[in-house]
Amino acid sequence: MTHPSRRLLLAAPLALAACDRFASARTPEAPLAPPLKSLADFPVGATGMTGQLDDPVWVAAMRRHVDQITPEWELKPERILRPGFAYDFSASDRMVDWGREQGLRVFGHTLVWYSQGLDVFTDALPAARFAAEFDRYVSTVAARYRGRMVGWDVVNEAVAEDGDGLRDCVYARKLGSEAYIVRAFEQARAADPEAVLFLNDYNLENNPRKGATFLKLVERLLKLGAPIGGIGTQSHLDIEIPAGQIRDFFRDAGSLGLPIHVSELDFPMQRDGGRMPDLRSTIERRAQQVARVGELAEAFMALPARQRFAFTTWGLRDPDSWLVRAEGKNRPDESALLLDAQGRANPAFQAVAEAFRG
Secondary structure, X not given: OOOHHHHHHHHHHHHHHHHHHHHHHOOOOOOOOOOHHHHOOOOEEEEEOHHHOOOHHHHHHHHHHOOEEEEOOOOOHHHHEEHHHEEOOHHHHHHHHHHHHOOOEEEEEEEEEOOOOOOOOOOOOOHHHHHXXXXXXXXXXXXXXXXXXXXXXXXXXXXXXXOOOEOOOHHHHXXXXXXXXXXXHHHHHHHOOOOEEEEEEOOOOOOHHXXXXXXXXXXXXXXXXXXXXXXXXXXXOOOOOOOOHHHHHHHHHHOOOOOEEEEEEEOOOOOOOOOOOOOOOHHHHHHHHHHHHHHHHHHHHOOOHHHEEEEEEOOOEHHHOOOOOOOOOOOOOOOOOOEOOOOOEOHXXXXXXXXXXX
């Protein structure tokens, strides 16, 4: 009688052989998605953070797919601006240096944002000091990277949430609701004269009222002499918005003749809280994603070539998304980008590829 352990040893090669047969019979994994940047005749971008720079898988994916990078957090006021109006550029320097070492265009996000810098830029600060520190911050940050940035989001999210006028914020209260925006653009232009300067906002496609208010603001600021060089639409898409709404916004935005940057594209499958239970099937959500992202890509491609500044996703692969990360929306199962965790094409990828190829 063969000892049980001996039977296990004899059975092991047979089991391995069976596994090999079954493995060879399985459908092979889908290949990596073709490089995004190879599909376009304009820059394709994604965001990155210092914590990802030491991840060889992420680095390889960035090298494969993009030719422009936006530091996701490192250039925001909450990271650079320290107590007492001191500055810390350690993280932003690392991101900008890495991007340029990789041969990527680097895009700066963001110089002025209503929600940040509020520990030092307060209503209690005397007006003259407030204005001086505002000018110093914008000019110092922009000048530090003079000639190294392809563009800047100079002011971020200036329009009210519902599109009813401009957002109330400390910068507007202390410097004037439009004057602070003009001032920021003037300081940025003087500090980094070759960079394209953008006014950037979100829900411009999702909310037609907000989109219209935003475009009217751009027109007013240009008449006031603000050196606005481009329009940034974040494109955090609600996949349930009516068909045609994205196309309509891009048509109206394009009529201003400025370069347009799809600056923060993602398209979450899950709804934010506070709404009715989501009873859509995964198949339905994916179909809505493909339709809306395809419409966005087609609307971008309908612009004259000189107005297609760049097409940037907010994260490269699903797990890179702020929607997935614990410090973001903390949705581990979210799939809101063009690539999955392994770098394979998500369903919306093909819609973008088809639009880019015409």
